[in-house]
Amino acid sequence: MPNSKKRSWAEPFKIKMVEPLSMTTIQDRQRYIQEAGYNTFLLRSKDVYIDLLTDSGTSAMSDRQWAGIMLGDEAYAGSENFYRLEDSVKRFYGYKYLIPTHQGRGAEHLLSRILIKDGDYIPGNMYFTTTRLHQELAGGTFVDVIIDEAHDPENLFKFKGNIDTDKLIKLIESKGADKIPYICVATTVNMAGGQPISMQNLKEVRNVADKYGIDIVHDMTRVAENAYMIQQHEEGYSNKSVAEIVKEICSLTDHATMSAKKDALVNIGGFLATNKEDVYTEASNWVVVYEGLHTYGGLAGRDMEAMAIGIAESVQDDHIRARIGQVHYLGEKLLSYNIPVVMPLGTHGIFLDAKRILPHVPQDNYPAQTLAAELYLDSGVRSMERGIVSAGRNEETGKHNYPKLELVRLTIPRRVYTQAHMDVVAESVLSVYENRDKIKGMEMVYEPKYLRFFQAKFKKIE
């Protein structure tokens, strides 16, 4: 019986242009994945059916954004689009100074280089691969101060992106505040499964930062998604708009790095933003060395225009409700099949718990990497390993880091796929799950030195 009380969410857009998908046979896929060394990063996208590798740079732009592309002011210096972007960043995020960069890691590079000295420690709510590497390359050591619950995929706490302020204070007291250039706060926490931080926790972190005179750097890659979770689940926020909550989050931080390829709905772009003039001055000097002049930072004028418009669209309540609604639709479907996924459901994707799906595969044989390859083999759905391969090696001992979370991420691009695609994905995961006993692990046969997950190659254990 249909339930007349139930009201579904629907996408707040209609589709104006389509891009055909290609289908492959199982024989094709066997060849493609073997040639790719069982690494989904090394597949050609034409050989992928539904691409859930990442939500980064893969979103669909709106007709407004595409129209903005035609308004590119391709001047080397002082492009009109830079000023429009600056205006958007001030209006929606509230930061005073803006330096565009080619993407998020460009901003991470500049900020790490400016703020970190040799021997410093950088506390953060769980590591992110590129963020941590830039901190290390600048001479720092990342320290994970996220709450313990974040490392437990079955824990149902709503704000698993929170920082454990006791851990944070202990670190500051033991190393000395002069060894902590900043606290890194990500909204949401990608590696924990797309988990949000609460406003209350952020305020507590702000208090600690103020007490010790330490800055906060905001990795605001998915800030609108985090704001939506606050609106839905934190007391006192249900009547505030996502846009208001986003602005409040930003107001509690000093500097920001942004990969606009996620929340801000563009295919390329990012920025560094700050409220501090001295950091801005130094960043505008370094940016010309590594990215481009401070009014374009490696981007075309048209890219900055699309970003300025994307930022405004990204904080609309109906957009973000439908975006996270779709992610949760897939999650609920997998849960109804009893497939172990990270709980609570995250905001940018659903994370399969490879440790529980393949308990018979030791972590040294890369369960998540194996599961991602099997999913591709089954249906051509591309996902991403977020486990031991992503975690890399310990700098000193040279041994693998063994993360508690061994996950396969089904990441949903924004405004790209339909509910029917989500059904197909869920059915494919189920089919792999039903055959899980036959799955053995893999061995690594090639390992690059930096960010090894991008290019590592594997072979199956027969």
Ligand code: P71
């Ligand atoms: C994602 C990505 C893109 C990516 C990066 C590294 C390995 C695999 C995939 C990028 C992020 C991110 C956060 C929280 C900074 C960056 C870097 N995420 N912080 O999830 O999620 O931004 O890619 O624009 O350089 O697939 P960048």
